[in-house]
Amino acid sequence: MTATGSAEGVPADHQPRAAVSGLVDAVVLGSGVNLIEVVRALSIAGVRSGVVPGPAEPARLSRHVTTVAVRDWADPQLGGEDEFVEKLVRYGLRQSAKPPLLFTSDEALLLVSAHRQRLAEAFRFVIARHTLVINCADKGQFAGLAARLGLPVPATLVLAPGTDWRVPDVAGVGFPLVLKPERRDRAWHSGLGIRGKALHLETPEELAAVWPALRELGxxxxxxxxxxxxxxxxxxxHVYVDELGQxxxxxxxxxxxxxxxxxxxxxxxVVDDAEDVRRCGQQLVAALGLVGVAKFDFKRDDDGRLHLLEVNPRFQLWHHPGARAGANIPDLVHADLTGRPRPPSAPRLRTVHWCxxxxxxxxxxxGLGRVAWARWALRCPAKAFWAWDDPLPLVAAGVKRARR
Known part of the structure; x- marks a missing residue:
């Protein structure tokens, strides 16, 4: 299968599996832990990655990668997108066969989706249809999609604080609340002075206190x-669905x-085997008409019910422990894109911890003591940034953290 993605999520440049022989290196876009962990999953299968990381990324020091280009994926004001795409295309066209293209951040996902037709001239990739990518990446639009399809999401209110000075009436949602931005970026963290992905609000007074900062954020x-x-x-x-919907x-x-x-x-x-999570995920794949890879995030309430929080149609850090457990999704995608036989799936996945x-x-x-934590971490089959035969990414990650 050669999957390059069309506007509806179906590969536009389909060739038979026999058309390409042997392993073709993958090009992996993104930054941080998602990038290095997808590289790890590919390296387990013997696939070497050409990476397009952010500046000073630990993944650049991995023995399994070659740096193709550098881009600051975390900068929401970064320009030159068309020129960057042309640079990628020139690289892809110089290869003996179209390299598979994987994307590990929201910014990389959006870039590939927006420029899918041009990138398809030089790369093979499988990606959800563009409208679904946008609806998943933008939390406001995802709320609308969930309402239209009747997805099992918590009660949600979408607001634009920059256009209204009044603190909203949230009686229809109720407290406690989780406050989320439409997209997380540096402005979100610096504007509110928080490190987390969201803000927990217990009372109307807490919402009123943070409202001026939200107005400024816009x-x-x-x-x-x-x-x-x-x-x-x-x-x-976590799932990979091919272009036939399987x-x-x-x-x-x-x-x-x-x-x-x-x-x-x-x-x-921990990678586990939760049957109700799998069943709910499969139902959502069908409801969304998903093609490609995706991660569905749920939270289980006191009664055991699963509430859908978000859908991320891209590659991410969970794919490393998933590969250790016996479901190497990046390798399966790579096999389909390069025409080699799919690796056999484990009849029963192992339970794998990652740290x-x-x-x-x-x-x-x-409250974990030093010794107790160290013993637990050493027993984890999958560790972020670290491998005994590839230690430099962990060293670089430590240096990067020390400089913050």
Whole structure:
């Protein structure tokens, strides 16, 4: 299968599997932990990556990569998109065969989706239809999509604080609330002075206190009814659907710890086998008409019900522990895109734990002692940035953190 993506998510440049022989290196766009963990998943299958990271990215020091170009994916004001796409296309056209193209950040996803026709001249990729990409990347539009399709999301209110000085009436949603930006970027974190992905509000007074900063930020925001419980109730469904609409690879997982503790970034997780999460994810794939890869995020409430929070149609850090468990989604995609046979799927996935270096701090906040945490981390089959035969990304990640 040669999947280059059309406006409706179906590959536009389809060639038979026999048309390309052997392994073709992948080009991976993005930054941070998502980038290096997708590189890790590909390296398990013997695939070398050409990366397009941000500046000073630890992934650039991996022995499994070659740096193709550099782009600051985290800068929302970054210009020169057309010129950057042309640079990528020139690189792709110089290769002996169209390289597979993978995207590990929202910014990379949006760039590939917006320029899919031009990029398809030099790369092979599989991606959701453009309207679905936009609806998933923009939380305001996703709220509208969820309402139209009747998806199991918490009660949500979409607001534009920059156009209204009055604190909104949220009686229809109710407290406690989770406040989210339409898209997370540097302005969101610096404008509100927070490290987390969202802000928890217990009372109308707390909403009123933060409202002036939201007006200054000028972004569309979401106010969503909070699902009770900690981050360890966050569960997810991960899937690759080919252009024929068939589920090729899938697994489920659960967060263990995050930093910050509330609405933070994942520092410890487990790939498990939650049947109800898988079943709900499969139903949502069908409802959305999804093609490509995606991660469905749920939170389980006190009664065990799953509430959908977001859908991310891109590659991400969970694909490394998923590969260790027996479901290597990047490798399956790469196999289809290069025409080689799909790797066999494990009849039953292993339970695999993964940890990030920052889990040291998250574990301490949960009361884990140094020795207990170290023993747990050493037993994790998958570790962010680290591999015994490829240690330099972890060294670079430590230096980068120390310089913050």
């Amino acid at each position: 972004q569309t925001i979401l106010l969503q009814r909070a699902v009770p419980g900690g981050e360890d109730r966050m569960e997810s469904y 589920v090729v690879g899938e697994f489920t997982g659960r967060k263990i710890r995050t930093l910050p503790t509330q609405y933070g970034h994942t520092t410890a997780l 990030h270096p920052d889990d040291w701090f998250a574990g301490r906040r949960q």
